[in-house]
Amino acid sequence: MIIFLPLVAGLVLAALPRLSDRTARWTWVAVTAVDLALIVGLWLRYDTPPPGALAFEEQAAWIPGVNSSYHLGVDGLSLPLVAMTAVIFLACAVYALRNRHRPRVQAALFLFLQSVSLGLFVAADLILFFVFFDLSIVGMYFVIAGWGHGDPGRSAMKFFLYTFLGSLALLVGFIGLYVAAEPHTFDMPTLAAATPLADRPLAGGLVLAAILLGLAVKTPTVPFHTWLPPAHTDAPAVGSAVLAGVLLKMGTYGLVRIAMPMLPQAWRAWAWVIIVVGVVSVLYGALVALAQTDLKRMIAYTSVNHMGYVVLAVGVGGLVAGDTAQARTVAVTGAVTQMVSHGLITAALFLLTGVLRDRAASYDMRSYGGLATTAPSFAALFAVGAFAGLGLPAFTGFIAEFQIFTGSVAAAPATAVAILGILITAALFLRALQRVFTGDTRGHSVGFTDLHPAEAWSVGSLLLLSLLFGVLPRPLLDVIEPAAAAVVDLVGR
Amino acid sequence: MNDVGQVCLWLLVALPVGVGGLLAAVRRADRVAVPISVATAAVMVGLSAVVAAARPAVAVPFVAGAEFALAVDGLAALMLPMLTVVTLLVLLAATGEIRASTARFHGVMLIFAVAAAVTAAAATLPALLLAWEIMGAASYALIGFQWRDDDRVSAGLTAFLTTRAADLGLYVAAAAALAGGAGLALADLSQSSPGWRHVIAAGILVAALGKAAQLPFSFWLSRAMAGPSAVSALLHSAAMVAMGGYLLLRVEPLLAATGWAGPVTTGLGAATALLLAAVAVAQRDLKQLLAASTAAQLGFVVMAAGAGTVAGGAVHLVAHAATKALLFLAAGVWLTALGAKQLAGLRGVVGRWQLVGWSATIGALALAGIAPLSLWATKDGVLTAVGEQSSWLYAAGLTASALSAAYAAKILVVIWPRVPADRRAQVQARFDEEQRGTRRVTAWQQVPLLPLAAGAAYAGLLALPPLAGTVGRAVGEPGKFHASARELVVSAVVALVVLLVVVARRRVPEPRWALRWLGLQAAASALVVRPTLRCANALARFDDRILDRGITGAARAVLAVSRRAGRFDDRILDRAVGRVSAGSLWVAQRAGRADDRWLDAAVEHLAAGMRRLGRLARRPQTGQLHQYYLQAVVVLLLGVVILVALG
Incomplete structure (x- = not known):
């Protein structure tokens, strides 16, 4: 119901060409709001399922020939992401109330994307996961190509080809798992319980490599990230928000949902490679972001940095040694928290940069200055977003990063070098803040219109949620912690 | 009683956060901001008094593996009332200086005050780190308060990044504490496993030195002077910088447990006290002088933590907070009224506003270590303990206190002597150098100076019998804290002699290395900032030119291959297929003919x-x-x- 409500609404919108733009926009908001309300209801009724099991499970035969079923369910890893997805789509719907460019089709497309994203996070079957994974790529391709600016066709094509290629690698890995499992199946809980390829390190390593390649492209980690900056720069604001906020999480979610529980031996064997990729992504992403003059590109690179923390922490989850189980659980908890946190904060930041595009058609930080004079609300929200993005305490970013660092460094002291990442992100966010908003009012800042209510509300509510869970993290962590501990246990087998 | 205490402790945190957040967020709150914020600060004073008496402790689950815990022990009970009182007085005095965007100013100041209070009462590392970093962010927002001025925003950026660089030590310390097995409670850190204990101590030491503007981090405090004077009075003397020293006092058992951390801390504190005092002597700008002096005075607190006299450090912190807040507020009054903070523009300023002048004089004399004012006794409490451990460090400390008499005297010889009529124009030419002066001093700017002056004068009683014993018991080291009589006499004589010499000569040496704050910022810029930026640019080029082009190249190669394949398809495969089909047609025709000629004929014959x-x-x-x-x-x-x- 929750998953397909947006899809149905989207189909209806797509099927009614005569609908007025205004109705289409408000329908979109209403549907996403209802969906979010349903998810909140779900959260309130949620009880942590026993390790290895899912809550609110649904299963129906789908492709019995290959033992693939329509199998859904949520646990502590997916529920926060499901809720985050619904929040981001609602914020995008509200933000897009000002959109004049084919709003009906856009609403339909985003509702489709929402269904696909929600479906991916609750999928408990590899084929189902893969289908949603690929559909998300298709949906985003049309978003960038249809509503983008700059050179959207090329960027969209690059995004599509790159991530689609990655998804093929993922499919190869999935088939490897299917073939190795006895009896052959695509069912996730069954595969996690059976751990096929446990005693075949070479095959296990190859299957893991295929899966990792697919997920690394989507996450993205260095060196597979180069599709991200052009895709973001040319995507519309709502597209970027969904791309960074939701779609990137599919990569890291795949790591904790598929790679870690199903291939624990291979994961342990390759943990250091994953950690190194994570650390490199953290530092490389931060440094390259520091050198950008285009604000949107800069935020895109900080996504590489922030996703690097997640990869680092889940890599540490595989360092099974001695009495570090608690530290590894803390790290993986931090990783899942970071997915939620990054979704909220980056979506807010991308929506904010969309305002620059809307008013002055430029993301070049050098062409602004003293914008706080003409757009004080915009400046205030951006400042809050920047501080949230640099991991200031009282925002979710701190909760996530603190746990990632304490857990990772406690289990693997060499990872302490990644902590430098938060210093560099602090430098780049505050430099951006200074370049665009402070000093004398000049360039495009002159005559800049401040935020409209739709923009302020959508961004404000995202940041408010980040603040809320940053000050009172328990409701979130109570859900995540048992699931993270279960994943760490599974990897430790 | 303890329930009341707990409620008051939560209120102490929640109330100013709520009020401050609202003030900072709601536009057009400027008109009501001052009364609301001052009332909140007054309530905070009351609440801090209650918690100081009740000593409550509270804890709630927070991140994975650690609680958010606050506890008011003897040390915190000494600190919290000081903090809230100074906050209240500074907010009152700021009404004269901050006339625009008052809601934003007061909102952030209140949030800062809470962060400082939470830092003081924090019982676990996550709680500490949370408040610690919010203090840093508030400092950024307040230094860059006048954001139209690029230079001030840059100064805030320097301050925030420098202190955050040091803060990374706390993240490492938290990780080491988790690995060390004793948990993240500050009181348990000294019991963690021996190997990790060293890491924890090193991490905390770095973070504390950064916040306390000790060497080699001191330069950020110089840049921080770009902020309003009220901000300097609270953040850069009484609260934030002080919290750096305070943290070391709080983890003194940990420093002692490692063996090496105590002496290293004392050494770094002594080096800062000595060198930054020399820097202060050389300054020609009043706020810069006070800033260098703050770093130097915090050096004594750091020495105290290293030498193991928590009470000595805490009392010095309290006395210094009152003294320095007073001097910064006075500097702020003159800056607002005259637009001048260079000493050359402040000649004879005591004559203009007597109350401000006299208060500042008390502050300067206390800073000089003149008996019987506060810093004389508190500093000797520290030096006594240091002297018991190392005569070299003691000598450095005594020299530093002599230099503090010199820079305090430098202030006095500027602000007191009446300017002769023929040189008045020369002084007045320096007015309005920094900003347009109002030439007015309000009552609200003057009143807060009085309690601070009283503090600067009498806080030293805490370091002398009988109160010293009480303080010692309160912080858990009964009978240990005292200032030896010999030390008291020696330092009083040294301070007086230096003061008189400077007053008689009317000038002090101003070497260039000291005037430029030891070249610390230039060094940080050359060694850290520029290489990082260069590296970032190089990586960005690599990303665009090599990595991205590599991928695009690979895609292009695929395209080229497919084009080749296409050509192959057209020219060879297609042609081959054409040939094949032509061939088959030919074969078919042949077959047809064969069919006609042979098969059909054969069939006919058969028939x-x-x-x-x-x-x-x-x-x-x-x-x-x-x-x-x-x-x-x-x-x-x-x-x-x-x-x-x-x-």
Whole structure:
């Protein structure tokens, strides 16, 4: 119901060409709001399922020939992401109330994307996961190509080809798992319980490599990230928000949902490679972001940095040694928290940069200055977003990063070098803040219109949620912690 | 009683956060901001008094593996009232200086005050780190308060990044505490496993030195002077910088447990006290002088933590907070009224506003260490403990206190002597150098100076019997804290002599290295900032030119390959297929012809043969019975012959 409500609404919108733009926009908001309300209801009724099991499970035969079923369910890893997805789509719907460019089709497309994203996070079957994974790529391709600016066709094509290629690698890995499992199946809980390829390190390593390649492209980690900056720069604001906020999480979610529980031996064997990729992504992403003059590109690179923390922490989850189980659980908890946190904060930041595009058609930080004079609300929200993005305490970013660092460094002291990442992100966010908003009012800042209510509300509510869970993290962590501990246990087998 | 205490502790945190957040967020709150914020600060003073008496502790689950815990022990009970009182007084005095965007100013100041209070009461590392970093962010927002001025925002950025660089130590310390097995409570850190204990101590030490503007981090405090004077009075003397020293006092058992951390801390504190005092002597700008002096005075607190006298450090912190807040507020009054903070523009300023002048004089004399004012006794409490451990460090400390008398005297010889009429124009030319002066001093700017002056004068009683014993018991080291009589006499004489010499000579040496704050910022810029930026630019180029182009190149290569394949497809495969089809057509035609000529003919022949056979077969069917009999006999005979032959 929750998953397909947006899809149905989207189909209806797509099927009614005569609908007025205004109705289409408000329908979109209403549907996403209802969906979010349903998810909140779900959260309130949620009880942590026993390790290895899912809550609110649904299963129906789908492709019995290959033992693939329509199998859904949520646990502590997916529920926060499901809720985050619904929040981001609602914020995008509200933000897009000002959109004049084919709003009906856009609403339909985003509702489709929402269904696909929600479906991916609750999928408990590899084929189902893969289908949603690929559909998300298709949906985003049309978003960038249809509503983008700059050179959207090329960027969209690059995004599509790159991530689609990655998804093929993922499919190869999935088939490897299917073939190795006895009896052959695509069912996730069954595969996690059976751990096929446990005693075949070479095959296990190859299957893991295929899966990792697919997920690394989507996450993205260095060196597979180069599709991200052009895709973001040319995507519309709502597209970027969904791309960074939701779609990137599919990569890291795949790591904790598929790679870690199903291939624990291979994961342990390759943990250091994953950690190194994570650390490199953290530092490389931060440094390259520091050198950008285009604000949107800069935020895109900080996504590489922030996703690097997640990869680092889940890599540490595989360092099974001695009495570090608690530290590894803390790290993986931090990783899942970071997915939620990054979704909220980056979506807010991308929506904010969309305002620059809307008013002055430029993301070049050098062409602004003293914008706080003409757009004080915009400046205030951006400042809050920047501080949230640099991991200031009282925002979710701190909760996530603190746990990632304490857990990772406690289990693997060499990872302490990644902590430098938060210093560099602090430098780049505050430099951006200074370049665009402070000093004398000049360039495009002159005559800049401040935020409209739709923009302020959508961004404000995202940041408010980040603040809320940053000050009172328990409701979130109570859900995540048992699931993270279960994943760490599974990897430790 | 303790329930009341707990509620008050939560209120102490929640109330100013709520009020401050609202003030900072709601636009057009400027008109009501001052009364609301001052009332909140007054309530905070009351609450801090209650918690100081009740000593409550509270804890709630927070991140994975650690609680958010606050506890008011003897040390915190000493600190919290000081903090809230100074906050209240500074907010009152700021009304004269901050006239625009007051809601934003007061909102952030209140949030800062809470962060400082939480830092003081924090009982676990996550709680500490949370408040610690919010203090840093608030400092950024307040230094860059006048954001139209790029230079001030840059100064805030320098301050925030420098202190955050040091803060990374706390993240490492938290990780080491988790690995060390004793948990993240500050009180348990000294019990974690020996290997990790060193890491924890090193991490905390770095973070504390950064916040306390000790060497080599001191330069950020110089830049921080770009902020409003009220901000300097609270953040850069009484609260934030002080919290750096305070943290070391709080983890003193940990420093002692490692063996090496105590002496290193004392050494770094002594080095800062000495060198930054020399820097202060050389400054020509009042706020810069006070800033360098703050770092130097915090050096004594750091020495105290290293030498193991928590009470000595805490009392010095309190006395210094009152003294320095007073001097910064006075500097702020003059800056607002005259637009000048260079000493050259402040000549004879005592004559203009007597109350401000006298208060500042008390502050300067206390800073100089003149008996019986506060810093004289508190500093000697620290130096006594240091002297018991190392005579070299003691000598450094005593020299530093002599230098503090010199820079305090430098202030006095500027602000007191009446300017002769013929040189008045020269002084007035320096007015309005920094900003347009109002030439007015409000009552609200002057009133807060009085309690601070009282503090600067009398806080030293805490370091002398009988109060010293009480303080010692409160912080958990009964009977240990004292300032030796010999030390008190020696330092009083040294301070007085230096003061008199400077007053008599009216000038002090101002070496360039000291005037430029030891070149610390230039060094940080050359060694850290520029290489990082260069590295970032190089990586960005690498990303665009090599990595991205590599991927695009790979895609292009795929395209080229597919084009080749296309050509191959067109030219060879397609042609081959064409040939094949042409060939098959030809074969088919041939086959067709063969079909016509051979097969069809063969079939015709066959059919003709069959017809002939048919005709032959019809011949026996004559219809005459005798011929049938004959045929039957022949067949039978043949059968018999065959049977016989086989048999």
